[in-house]
Amino acid sequence: MAAANGRLMKELAACREEDTSGVQAKLVTEGDLRHLHGTIKGPVGTCYEGGVFQVDIKIPKDYPFSPPKMAFTTKVWHPNISSQTGAICLDILKDQWSPALTIKTALLSLQALMCSPEPSDPQDAEVAKMYMADRAKFEKTAKFWTETYAKPKDEEAAITRVCEMGFDRDSARKALEKHDWDESAAVNELLGGL
Known part of the structure; x- marks a missing residue:
């Protein structure tokens, strides 16, 4: 052994x-x-x-x-x-x-x-x-x-793209992490919370 x-x-x-x-x-x-x-x-x-x-x-x-x-x-x-x-x-x-x-x-x-x-x-x-x-x-x-x-996810680029839609970094990161970095799903969640 x-x-x-x-x-x-x-x-x-x-x-x-x-x-x-x-x-x-x-x-x-x-x-x-x-x-x-x-x-x-x-x-x-x-x-x-x-x-x-x-x-x-x-x-x-x-x-x-x-x-x-x-x-x-x-x-x-x-x-x-x-x-x-x-x-x-x-x-x-x-x-x-x-x-x-x-x-x-x-x-x-x-x-x-x-x-x-x-x-x-x-x-x-x-x-x-x-x-x-x-x-x-x-x-x-x-x-x-x-x-x-x-493909490795470019997390910073995804956060930046979501922030460019008017969301703060912390909310963008949380939504992206929750949806396994699926930007569409994260944005839909963030829009639903408005």
């Missing part, structure tokens, strides 16, 4: 380093090595570019002999990722896992999967069907989901 914890701590140190890979992982709760939060930058040149995708990572007790349990918490339109639950269909997270692999290599594999979907072995049949039948519609939908769910 101590050896596994030592390995996990080394892996986390490698995942926290700023590098050009676009993947990172950190503890969800300080001291709990069994629950991690991963992030994956959408690969350049794909419909996921510009997005930052969140991944929930649970480490089993027999790690590294069993794969980590990973699921996207950011909604993603991809044949191998459930659009409903974030479940992932990737062989190294199942029967092709090897103790030589790490959390970082698993995150890098997810990033690579975003570049090269496998629609013939889907997690989400509806998305896979669209991918194979109408690639342009798939890419348009995936870009829309990236813009909607994975």
